[in-house]
Amino acid sequence: xTKPILIIGAGNVGxxxxxxxxxxxxxxxxxxxxxxxxxxxxxxxxxxxxxRDRRDAEIVVLATPYAAAKxxxxxxxxxxxxxxxxxxxxxxxxPEGLHLTLGFETxxxxxxxxxxxxxxxxxxxxxxxxxxxAHAAAFQPRSMMFVAGxxxxxxxxxxxxxxxxxxxxxxxxxxxxxxxxxxxxxLWIDLVTKRGHPRDIAFARLRRE
Ligand SMILES: NC(=O)c1ccc[n+]([C@@H]2O[C@H](COP(=O)([O-])OP(=O)(O)OC[C@H]3O[C@@H](n4cnc5c(N)ncnc54)[C@H](OP(=O)(O)O)[C@@H]3O)[C@@H](O)[C@H]2O)c1
Numbered sequence: 001x002t003k004p005i006l007i008i009g010a011g012n013v014g015x016x017x018x019x020x021x022x023x024x025x026x027x028x029x030x031x032x033x034x035x036x037x038x039x040x041x042x043x044x045x046x047x048x049x050x051x052r053d054r055r056d057a058e059i060v061v062l063a064t065p066y067a068a069a070k071x072x073x074x075x076x077x078x079x080x081x082x083x084x085x086x087x088x089x090x091x092x093x094x095p096e097g098l099h100l101t102l103g104f105e106t107x108x109x110x111x112x113x114x115x116x117x118x119x120x121x122x123x124x125x126x127x128x129x130x131x132x133x134a135h136a137a138a139f140q141p142r143s144m145m146f147v148a149g150x151x152x153x154x155x156x157x158x159x160x161x162x163x164x165x166x167x168x169x170x171x172x173x174x175x176x177x178x179x180x181x182x183x184x185x186x187l188w189i190d191l192v193t194k195r196g197h198p199r200d201i202a203f204a205r206l207r208r209e
Contacts, residue, residue, distance in 0.1 A: 002025075002026065002027055003027070003058040003059055003083075003157070004027045004029070004055075004056050004057045004058055004059070005018075005021060005026055005027060005028045005029070005057060005058075005059045005060075005061060005161075006029050006030075006031050006049075006054060006055070006057035006059070006060050006061070007028060007029070007030050007031065007061040007063055008031045008051050008060060008061065008062055008063060008064055008069075008072045008073075008076075009031070009032070009051075009062070009063035009064040009068075009072070010030040010032050010040055010043060010048070010063075011063065011064075012130035013063040013087050013125070013130045013133065014030060014061070014063035015030075015042070015043065015130075016130040016131070016133040016134035017061060017063065017087070017125065017133055017165070018030055018043070018047070019043075019134065020133065020134055020136070020164075020165050020166075021161070021164065021165070022044075022047070024164045024165075026161075026164070028047060029047050029048070029049050029055075029057065030043055030047055030048050030049070031049055031050060031051035031052075031053070031072075032048055032049075032050075032051055033051060035048035035049060035050065036048075051072060051075065051076075052075040052076065053076075054076045054077070054079070054082070057082070058081075058082060058083060059082065059083045059084075059085065059157075059161075060073075060076065060079065060082055060083070060084045060085070060119075061084075061085045061087060061125075062084065062085065062086045062087060062088055062112065063087050063088070064088065065088065065091075066088040066089060066090040066091065066101075066108050069086070069088050069108070069112055070111075070112065070115045073112065073115045073116050074115060078118070079116045079117075079118065079119040080117070080118030080119065081118060081119070082116075082119045082120070083119070083120050083122065083151075083154055083157060083158060084112070084113075084116050084119045084120065084121045084122070085122050085124060085125065085158060085161070086108065086109050086112050086121060086122065086123050086124075086126070086178075087124070087125040087126050088108055088112070088126065089108065089126050089182055089185045089186070089189075090102045090107075090108040090111075090182065091186075091189075097193060097194065098186070098189055098193070099186070100182055100183060100186050102182070104179055104183070105179075106179070107123070107175075107176070107178035107179040107181075107182050108123075108178065108182055109121060109122075109123035109148065109175050109178030109181075109182070110175055110176065110178060110179075113175055120149060120150070120151035120154045121149060121150075121175055122147055122148065122149035122151075122155070122158045122175070123147070123148040123149065123175060123177070123178035123181050123182075124145060124146060124147040124148065124149075124158060124162055124169075124181075125145065125162065125165075126181060126182065126185045127145060127146060127181055127184050127185045127188060127203065128143065128145070128185075128188055128202045128203070129188070129192065129199045129200075129202075131199055131200065132199075132200065132202045133165060135166075136165045136166030136167045136202075137165070137166030138166070139166070139202055139204070141204050141206065142166065142167065142168040142204065143166075143167055143168065143202035143203060143204050144167065144168045144169075144170050144202075144203055144204055144205045145162050145165075145167035145168065145169055145170065146169075146170050146171075146172035146177070146180075146181050146184070147159055147162060147169050147170065147171055147172060148172040148173060148174060148175050148176070148177035148178050148180075148181055149174070149175050150174045150175045155171060159171065168204075168205060170205060184203070188201075188202075188203070
């Protein structure tokens with residue numbers, strides 16, 4: 001698939017995804033505040049652009065902090081017809097460390113969809129660490145990655161992008177299932193930050209013999 005991809009945010013997640021998709025031959029650009037900032041020196045300059053200009057991108061990947069995702073989407077203007085892949089997790093810092101800020105009656109994915117009318121919003125690539133996204137093909141058996149979204153016709157495009165990274169993509173149902181996938185991310189974060197697990201662990205779907 002060669003649909004142009006615009007990744008908003010070139011931090012841990014944006015860089016990991018962008019480099020991996022570039023290596024697969026995808027047409028990736030990174031939307032950032034300052035394309036000439038030295039912190040982006042590890043990315044090809046011709047792939048860096050303003051985060052406020054969608055140009056011809058058919059797929060927009062949100063890889064900003066959750067609080068920045070809505071303003072970032074609004075800056076892009078009309079996203080009708082686009083695929084939006086939401087990798088964010090609505091996290092806040094409390095006395096016991098990071099926690100989910102939206103609870104379980106809605107989700108970041110659903111809230112983001114309200115800001116992008118006419119776009120097909122998918123929640124995925126939020127459930128494991130950025131390093132695992134960069135090296136997903138190194139897991140044996142394959143690590144799973146759930147994909148939630150309401151547009152069944154376009155879901156295969158997103159599943160294919162997830163598979164290209166090396167994950168086993170699993171359809172988790174409608175976007176509402178982001179209410180399950182954001183807590184799953186929180187579980188991974190808890191395991192690695194509080195329970196002593198290394199950051200290279202990831203979840204897998206197994207079947208008994
Ligand atoms: N880190 C992980 O392992 C991981 C795993 C799964 C999901 N996530 C989620 O993925 C998201 C990104 O995490 P991260 O670790 O990659 O964060 P990060 O390293 O802090 O990168 C976030 C990026 O977003 C950019 N940004 C902020 N506001 C922006 C705006 N309005 N427009 C354009 N770009 C903007 C920042 O650029 P400037 O600093 O130049 O503004 C920065 O490059 C978060 O929602 C996080 O919860 C993270």
